[in-house]
Amino acid sequence: MEAFLRGIRAALNSVFVYVLAGTYIGYGALSHDLGFSLLWAEVSTAIMWAGPAQVIIVSTLGSGSTLFQAAIAVALSSMRLLPMVVALLPLIKTPRTGYRHLLLPAHFTAVSMWVEALRLVPSLPRERRIAFCNGLGIGLMTPALLATIVGYVLAAKLPTLFAAAVLFLTPMSFFVSTIRNSRELLDRLAFVLGIVLAPLFALAKFELDLLLAGLVAGTLAYGVHRVRGARR
Amino acid sequence: MTMTVHDLGPYLALVLVGFLPNEIWRWLGIALARGIDEGSEVLVWVRAVATAILAGVIAQLILNPPGALATIPLIVRVAAVAVGFSAFLIARRSVFIGVLGGEIALVLGDLAWRW
Numbered sequence: 001m002e003a004f005l006r007g008i009r010a011a012l013n014s015v016f017v018y019v020l021a022g023t024y025i026g027y028g029a030l031s032h033d034l035g036f037s038l039l040w041a042e043v044s045t046a047i048m049w050a051g052p053a054q055v056i057i058v059s060t061l062g063s064g065s066t067l068f069q070a071a072i073a074v075a076l077s078s079m080r081l082l083p084m085v086v087a088l089l090p091l092i093k094t095p096r097t098g099y100r101h102l103l104l105p106a107h108f109t110a111v112s113m114w115v116e117a118l119r120l121v122p123s124l125p126r127e128r129r130i131a132f133c134n135g136l137g138i139g140l141m142t143p144a145l146l147a148t149i150v151g152y153v154l155a156a157k158l159p160t161l162f163a164a165a166v167l168f169l170t171p172m173s174f175f176v177s178t179i180r181n182s183r184e185l186l187d188r189l190a191f192v193l194g195i196v197l198a199p200l201f202a203l204a205k206f207e208l209d210l211l212l213a214g215l216v217a218g219t220l221a222y223g224v225h226r227v228r229g230a231r232r
Numbered sequence: 233m234t235m236t237v238h239d240l241g242p243y244l245a246l247v248l249v250g251f252l253p254n255e256i257w258r259w260l261g262i263a264l265a266r267g268i269d270e271g272s273e274v275l276v277w278v279r280a281v282a283t284a285i286l287a288g289v290i291a292q293l294i295l296n297p298p299g300a301l302a303t304i305p306l307i308v309r310v311a312a313v314a315v316g317f318s319a320f321l322i323a324r325r326s327v328f329i330g331v332l333g334g335e336i337a338l339v340l341g342d343l344a345w346r347w
Contacts, residue, residue, distance in 0.1 A: 015328040030299060040242050047251045052289065055298045057250040067240065067249045075253035080289055083282035085261025090268045090275055099262060106258040111286065161342060163300035168312065168338050169331065171293035175313060176320040176330035178286055190280040191287045198288030199295055210288045217288075218281030225276070 003128035007135020010120055016112035016140060019173040021147040023051050026166030028151025029158050030055065034062025038152045045148050049110050049141060051170050053078045079211050083218075084114045091121050092129035105130055108137025115177045116140075186225040193217035304342050312338035 011017065024045065031041035036058060048054050053074045060070035085106050092105060109117075113136055120136075121129050151158075182188045194217040201209035201216075240248070268274055293301075294309050301309070316334020323329035 048254050053254050071249040071253045078254040080285040081257040082261045083278050085258050086265045087279040087282050089265035090270050102262050106262050160300050164304050167301035171290045172316050172334040173331050174290045176327045180325050190283040194284030194287030195291045198291045213288050214285030217284035222277045222280045
């Protein structure tokens with residue numbers, strides 16, 4: 001319980017509270033403009049908890065795209081969650097942790113929570129880490145749910161430039177927070193290669209370009225890291 | 233394959249098209265994380281791939297943005313990221329200052345571009 005509260009406190013002290021507030025004001029306004037109900041917007045934030053995928057689903061469903069196209073677009077944008085969950089869970093589970101105790105921290109895994117968890121969890125005793133992550137998740141999701149309501153209510157009054165500015169919060173905050181967490185050459189190299197290769201792979205129209213670019217960039221960075229390690 | 237949201241109702245559509253294709257990656261992550269422990273070499277590689285995919289998502293959101301962000305010219309979007317990153321470095325790696333700097337650059341850049 002103490003670790004859970006510590007997680008909530010860490011969330012409220014995180015810069016991501018502001019980022020998420022802005023992002024979800026934008027999301028609430030977008031949901032309103034595309035004809036979804038406030039309850040739908042709230043439920044989608046709680047069960048999806050992935051900003052870019054949520055923007056995709058309201059835009060595609062709201063514009064009358066087919067469900068199949070929307071599902072593919074969501075799946076492609078959310079692929080990043082897989083390696084993020086795989087990188088986080090081994091840090092927080094104990095040999096006795098069952099699957100069901102991992103469902104909640106995995107559900108809360110999004111860029112905001114992942115960045116903060118990777119940074120803060122190593123200083124905690126292992127048996128408290130899951131509770132801490134759940135607190136972190138609740139502490140970040142609750143302001144997002146409130147912001148969704150605010151955006152929904154204010155929607156008609158928000159200018160286009162504001163809508164653009166809140167959508168820009170996601171890439172800008174992902175960019176600087178990922179770099180802040182990249183202390184080692186490996187992380188920095190993976191970041192730079194990813195940001196260069198992903199648009200090139202997209203231009204080349206490869207199937208699953210994002211996944212492929214990420215695998216190639218991450219593996220190259222890892223290779224360089226191994227070669228340097230062997231030389232030392 | 234040609235069904236739209238009107239055929240299913242918004243909540244069923246949300247679960248099938250929003251929740252499942254999103255959450256499946258987290259469930260797969262739980263399955264794959266089994267048997268990997270904190271010090272393992274695989275984890276180092278997975279983290280590098282996660283960082284690279286995230287970087288790819290960032291590039292996509294800036295180069296090919298959703299909704300209203302697309303109304304801002306590409307050059308302004310890219311310049312705003314550069315300003316935000318510089319502000320982050322100058323402010324001793326403060327994420328808050330970085331995001332604030334990028335946002336200010338985006339808004340002023342867009343106003344200047346139109347003017």
